[in-house]
Amino acid sequence: MSKEGEHCYEYPRPSVTVDAAIIAKPAEGKPAKLLLIQRKKPPCQGQWALPGGFVDENEPLDHAAARELKEETSLDASQSGVVLEQIGAFGDPGRDPRSWCVTVAYAALVPSGLDIEAADDAEEAEWFDVRKLPSKLAFDHKVIVRTAFEHLLKEHAGTGELAESLRAGVEQLQGDWERPKE
Known part of the structure; x- marks a missing residue:
């Protein structure tokens, strides 16, 4: 019998993380x-990734995504009008070499020109042309970014330069992601 507040399950449980794909118009x-x-830091040290990280105990997922965004890029979602939309969950085996890990991904379309600064466990923070992303993204972020672009195309882009850029980004991100080796 477990103590009050403890849970005992016969099934293993994954860690939960959040990731945020922030796209400037x-x-x-x-x-x-x-x-x-x-x-x-490892894993995937030196590789480019979406801002994100582990969800704290009893923390709502959207709060975790906003917290990680601020911790790693100094971009405060609540003060800059960033509206994070949940776009999916990703949990393919091997996506994180540390353990079984499921991430809940968010996307946001923001105005251009928002100031960012690397902080916490981010060496750098940078805006990349969606048509010219780094050739290798950490973890399974290639799939998450592609999903974010497709979501924004469907829900927000319509026609014009944004739609054209996102379509080119989706095309660039075709294919499978590579399992991290670290």
Whole structure:
């Protein structure tokens, strides 16, 4: 019999993380851009990734996504009008070499020109042209980014430069992701 507040299950449970795909709208002849961080620590140290991390105990998922975004990029969702939309859950085996890990992904379309600064476990934070992303993204972020672009195309992009950029980004991200080796 377990103590009050303890849970005993015969089934293993995954860790839960959140990731945020933040896309800046094109402005003044500039392309749409995706916010990425360069990981400071293993696994995937030195690789570009979406801002994200582990969900704290009793923390709502959307709060965790906003917290991680602020911790790693200094971008405060509540103060900058960033509206995070949940776009899916990703839990393919091997997506994180540390353990069985499921991530809940979010996407947001934001105005261009938002200031960012790397912090916490991010070595760098940078906006990338959605048509010219780094050739290798950490974990399974290639699939998450592609899903975010497809979601934004369907829900928000319509026609024009944003739609054209996102379609080119989706095309660039075709194919399988590579399992992290670290």
